[in-house]
Structures are given as C-alpha cells and as structure tokens.
Amino acid sequence: MDLDFDRSAPAQSGILIPVAPGIRRIIANNPSPFTFTGTCTYVVGRGDVTVIDPGPEDEQQIDALLAGLPGERVARILITHTHRDHSPAARQLQARTGAPIIGCGPHRASRAALTGEVRRLDASSDPDHAPDRILVDGDVLEGEDHAFRVIETPGHTANHLAFELVDTGMLFSGDHVMAWSTSIVAPPDGAMGPYLASLEKLIAREEDRAYWPGHGGPVVDPRRFTRALLSHRRQRETQIIEFLAKGPARIPAMVAANYPGLNPALVGAAGLSVFAHIEDLIGRGVVNTEGDATLESQFVLL
Numbered sequence: 255m256d257l258d259f260d261r262s263a264p265a266q267s268g269i270l271i272p273v274a275p276g277i278r279r280i281i282a283n284n285p286s287p288f289t290f291t292g293t294c295t296y297v298v299g300r301g302d303v304t305v306i307d308p309g310p311e312d313e314q315q316i317d318a319l320l321a322g323l324p325g326e327r328v329a330r331i332l333i334t335h336t337h338r339d340h341s342p343a344a345r346q347l348q349a350r351t352g353a354p355i356i357g358c359g360p361h362r363a364s365r366a367a368l369t370g371e372v373r374r375l376d377a378s379s380d381p382d383h384a385p386d387r388i389l390v391d392g393d394v395l396e397g398e399d400h401a402f403r404v405i406e407t408p409g410h411t412a413n414h415l416a417f418e419l420v421d422t423g424m425l426f427s428g429d430h431v432m433a434w435s436t437s438i439v440a441p442p443d444g445a446m447g448p449y450l451a452s453l454e455k456l457i458a459r460e461e462d463r464a465y466w467p468g469h470g471g472p473v474v475d476p477r478r479f480t481r482a483l484l485s486h487r488r489q490r491e492t493q494i495i496e497f498l499a500k501g502p503a504r505i506p507a508m509v510a511a512n513y514p515g516l517n518p519a520l521v522g523a524a525g526l527s528v529f530a531h532i533e534d535l536i537g538r539g540v541v542n543t544e545g546d547a548t549l550e551s552q553f554v555l556l
Contacts (some may be wrong), residue, residue, distance in 0.1 A: 257482040260433040264471040267292050268314070270322030274424060276300070276400060277466065280319050282309035284339055287519045290434050290469040293339045295319060296426060298419065302329040302398040305353070306417065306426050307468060308343035316346050328353040329397065334428030335414040336361035336380040340468060345382070354386040356395065358413040364445035368546050379411075379443060389415065402426075407456070409449020410437045416456070423463030427473065431456065431480055434470030436487075440526035446487075446534040453484045491531050498541060498555035505529055505549055525549060 265271060267283040278297040285291050295315070296306040305328055309315050320328075328351040331344045335358050344355045361379045389395065391406040401420040407430040408414055417426040429437050430452060439449045456462070457480050465473035473479050493512045497503055509516070509524045516524055529549055535541040543551040 257479075257486045259435060260471055261290075261435075262471060263291050264294070265291075268318045270297065270319060273466070273472070274464070276422070277419070277424065278322070279466070280315070280322065282312060282315045282339070282343075284310050284312070287517060288438065288523070289339050290432075292469070294466070294468055294470070295343075296466060297323065298402075299397050299400045300326065302327050304330050304332055304395075304397050304400070304402070305347060306332045307334055307340045307428070308347045310339050311342040311346065313346065316343060316350060319347070320350065327351070330395070331355045332395070332402065332417060333357035333383070333385065334416065334426065334430075334468065335411040336383045337411065337429070338378055338380050340428070341380045341383045355383075356385060356387045357389055357417075358383075358385070358411075358415045359388040360384060360413070362412050363442040364408070364412040364448065365442045367442045368548060394420070405455070405459075407452040409439055409446070409452045410444050412443075412445070412448075414452075418462070423461060425456075425459075425462045425465050425476070427456075427465040427467045429468045431465055431473055431476070431483060432467035432470050433465075433473045433479070434467075436483065436527075438523050438527065439530040440523065441530050441533055444530060446530035447537060449530075450484065450487060450534075453480055453487070456480050457484065487531075490527070491535070494528060494531050494535065495540065495555060498553060502552050502554045504552050505532070 267281040270278050270280040273279045280295050282293040293309040295309050298304045331353050333341045389404045393404040395402045403418040405416040407416045410429045439446050462476045465476045497508050505525050505528050508528050513524045541553050542556050543553050
C-alpha cells in the first residue's frame with residue numbers, strides 16, 4: 255500500500271484561521287526537520303473555547319493566539335502529549351487565562367532509561383507538565399458547544415492521547431499520525447509495539463473522516479493513510495529481519511542500507527526508529543543481543 259505524504263505548507267505561522275467547521279488553527283514559529291512548518295495549535299468552539307496543544311514556550315505564540323480570540327474565553331487547555339513542542343505553552347496560557355490544563359498525564363518514558371542513555375532529538379520531553387485533570391481512554395470532555403472523546407494512543411510517547419471531536423468525524427491525532435511524515439518512535443521515550451497497536455486501534459474506527467495532526471495539514475483519508483502507515487512500519491521491520499538474516503549487524507549499518515539518501519539531520523532519528531523496531535523484535539523473540547540492547551549493540555536474528 256502506497257504511503258503518500260502531503261508536504262504542502264498548511265499556512266504561515268502566527269495567525270489564527272478557520273480550517274473546518276468549529277475548528278481554528280494557529281501554527282507556532284518553530285519549524286525544523288522534526289516539526290515541519292511548526293506545531294499546530296487548535297481552537298475548538300466559539301465563545302468558551304478549547305485550546306489543543308498550545309505549543310512550545312513562546313510568549314509571542316500566546317500573544318498571537320489570544321489576539322485571535324477577542325471577546326472569547328479559553329475555558330480549557332487540552333494536551334495530547336508531553337514533548338516540548340506541544341505542552342510547555344500550556345502553563346503560559348493558563349497563567350494568562352486561568353484555564354485548567356487537561357489531557358495526558360505527566361511525562362513518563364515507555365521503559366526505564368539505561369545507564370548513559372539520553373534523548374538525541376530536539377523534540378525532548380516536558381518534565382514540568384502537571385495537568386489539573388488527567389484523561390483516560392473513553393473519557394468524554396464536555397465543552398459549551400462541543401465534546402471530546404479520549405483515545406489513548408501510546409507509542410510516540412507513553413502518555414500520548416488523541417481526541418475525537420464527537421459527532422463531527424474529526425479527530426485530533428497529535429503526533430501519532432501526520433500527513434507530512436512518519437512519527438518518530440524513539441526509545442526510551444517511545445515504543446514500537448504500543449505504537450503499532452495504536453495504529454491498529456485507529457484503523458478499526460469507521461467514523462473518522464479527517465485527522466488534525468500536531469504538524470502539517472490534515473489527514474484527509476485517515477483509514478487508508480493509517481493502513482499505509484502501518485504497512486510502511488511492517489516493511490521497515492521486514493527490512494531489519496532480512497538484513498540480520500545475512501549476519502550480525504549494528505544499527506548504523508541498517509540505517510545506511512535501508513534509508514538511502516536520508517537527510518543527514520535525520521540520521522539520528524532513523525537510528526532511534528530502527529532501535530525501536532529492534533526492541534519490539536527482541537520482545538517477540540525474533541532478535542537478540544548480548545546484555546542490554548543499546549544503540550551501539552550488535553544484533554542477531556534468532
């Protein structure tokens with residue numbers, strides 16, 4: 255199944271604009287190879303509104319967001335996950351509006367970090383996130399003229415949530431599924447097994463007509479796209495197994511073989527993605543290594 259990305263720029267940053275009935279979006283000025291044109295912050299409803307993922311710590315972003323809401327009240331701040339390009343501005347927005355911070359729980363890793371293991375991506379965690387209310391799978395959050403149903407989608411982070419806008423066919427997918435790129439799954443923050451299971455969970459949903467992701471434009475045919483995304487991840491897994499069938503190998507060799515022409519800025523992220531697949535394969539008894547599995551380990555096919 256073909257995985258066709260939409261890398262058209264969705265809009266300029268710093269302006270709150272309507273993107274769908276009852277949904278407005280403002281893009282933060284934090285473009286990068288990992289965030290595309292910047293973090294998408296969504297405003298849902300009119301009057302008493304919900305703000306989803308206010309973005310990185312940036313007073314200008316909060317100024318622009320509030321300037322686009324004259325006469326309206328931020329009633330709640332909803333957070334999909336605790337990466338520094340999504341959740342820190344919630345505290346700034348709360349300080350200026352008094353709105354409660356709701357959604358995912360405090361940041362937690364998918365597994366314990368090994369000695370000397372560090373995050374190597376700029377989309378690092380937000381350890382200061384302290385929500386006023388934590389939501390879990392199936393919870394319904396009522397607004398004045400809208401409601402959200404919570405869907406737990408761990409994988410990109412252990413605490414990742416998606417939010418269905420009830421009775422609209424719209425789903426806010428955070429960084430779990432994005433139209434412009436695959437999502438980073440980077441241990442120990444993320445884990446591939448839960449990520450794949452979360453993709454299958456969304457594929458089983460027949461009611462979704464569009465996803466509004468944390469970066470880039472909407473996913474307009476979500477079930478087809480998510481199936482293709484799952485197929486792509488399974489193909490990556492197959493590439494790793496076939497490479498190891500030739501003999502023991504380390505992650506840099508797998509990245510070089512399986513990611514030809516990769517942007518040098520993304521080599522580290524690709525290595526972490528391979529590592530996430532390796533950890534999943536070890537857990538399933540397909541691959542092994544001596545001692546703890548690390549980015550420097552040599553791996554063998556069982």
